[in-house]
Amino acid sequence: MVALETVRASNAKLRNLPPGLVAVFVGATSGIGESTLKQFCRHTIKPRLYFVGRSQDAANKIISELKTIQSDVETTFIRKDLTLLKNVDEVCDDIKAKETKINLLFMSQGIGSMKGRDATTAENLHVDKIPVETSEGFDRKLTTNYYSRLRFTQQLLPLLQSASPQLSRVVSVLAPGDEAVLDFGNLDLKQNFSLRKAAAHAITMTDFAFEEMAVKNPTVSFVHAYPGLVKTSFFRDVGFATKAATQLALTIFSRWTVGIEESGERHLYAATSASYPPKNGEKGGVEVGDGNVMKGSAGEIGSGAYLIGSDGEVRANEKVLKEMRGKDAGAKIWAHTMKQFETVRGS
Numbered sequence: 379m380v381a382l383e384t385v386r387a388s389n390a391k392l393r394n395l396p397p398g399l400v401a402v403f404v405g406a407t408s409g410i411g412e413s414t415l416k417q418f419c420r421h422t423i424k425p426r427l428y429f430v431g432r433s434q435d436a437a438n439k440i441i442s443e444l445k446t447i448q449s450d451v452e453t454t455f456i457r458k459d460l461t462l463l464k465n466v467d468e469v470c471d472d473i474k475a476k477e478t479k480i481n482l483l484f485m486s487q488g489i490g491s492m493k494g495r496d497a498t499t500a501e502n503l504h505v506d507k508i509p510v511e512t513s514e515g516f517d518r519k520l521t522t523n524y525y526s527r528l529r530f531t532q533q534l535l536p537l538l539q540s541a542s543p544q545l546s547r548v549v550s551v552l553a554p555g556d557e558a559v560l561d562f563g564n565l566d567l568k569q570n571f572s573l574r575k576a577a578a579h580a581i582t583m584t585d586f587a588f589e590e591m592a593v594k595n596p597t598v599s600f601v602h603a604y605p606g607l608v609k610t611s612f613f614r615d616v617g618f619a620t621k622a623a624t625q626l627a628l629t630i631f632s633r634w635t636v637g638i639e640e641s642g643e644r645h646l647y648a649a650t651s652a653s654y655p656p657k658n659g660e661k662g663g664v665e666v667g668d669g670n671v672m673k674g675s676a677g678e679i680g681s682g683a684y685l686i687g688s689d690g691e692v693r694a695n696e697k698v699l700k701e702m703r704g705k706d707a708g709a710k711i712w713a714h715t716m717k718q719f720e721t722v723r724g725s
């Protein structure tokens with residue numbers, strides 16, 4: 379386990395980096411994203427921060443709080459529904475028009491609904507009892523947890539590459555360690571959809587997509603992070619029974635929960651520590667202690683793609699990943715993802 383003292387020492391050294399670091403936080407109007415955004419503001423000098431979410435009221439409050447943390451911060455909020463890839467592209471186009479580099483892309487967006495394949499508007503509802511989808515043909519959860527995150531990464535990669543050899547990193551907060559063997563003929567879950575499968579597909583596809591990206595983009599590092607049990611408002615959109623069950627679980631397992639402030643500190647460490655460097659060997663972050671470099675998702679030290687738990691250590695279902703690698707999972711998942719993007723967005 380990475381000690382909290384080490385985390386805080388590493389975060390404190392961020393003030394030694396040049397001023398004006400640029401970071402994009404997606405899904406940061408509450409919870410882990412908001413907490414990490416505030417920690418980034420607290421520990422860097424004159425940062426330029428973009429954050430994306432659904433609530434303008436929440437964003438206004440956060441902007442005011444960021445100004446009290448550091449008066450020199452530049453903050454831009456972009457309000458978008460991220461269940462549609464066209465909206466992701468619009469956000470990226472807006473950022474690319476204003477910036478020439480990005481040091482950090484941090485993604486924690488999600489929806490608490492327990493429904494499957496929700497439609498975004500009433501006009502998208504099918505009348506023949508076929509499961510409903512977004513207007514782009516995806517399930518909302520799978521889009522939010524996987525496709526939108528990979529689309530953000532793909533679109534903003536040129537700006538991330540431009541930040542090297544300084545900090546240049548992508549972090550997706552989901553659940554490494556909960557991987558499952560996937561059916562390559564049903565990666566988009568058009569058949570036999572379930573919420574459990576949607577979660578497993580998003581998790582496992584993120585692992586392999588990040589591995590592919592680390593090889594193709596060796597100046598950028600990619601971290602898939604498991605947050606642990608964190609008390610947030612993520613389940614505000616679910617029904618009473620689910621919300622009550624969640625609160626009960628948080629109470630029962632309170633000794634294993636992570637406070638929201640500590641979660642923000644630990645995710646800032648995951649986003650900035652030189653322990654998770656890009657594949658090309660550059661530090662790509664701040665270094666404390668003995669400069670220990672973590673083992674990547676494919677078992678290679680410093681591979682550029684990392685699966686980590688809430689304690690900062692490696693977290694992965696190695697048995698499943700080994701079986702999937704034997705089936706050339708990385709190439710198949712990458713090809714599927716790019717085909718979906720081309721089908722929906724034409725590129």
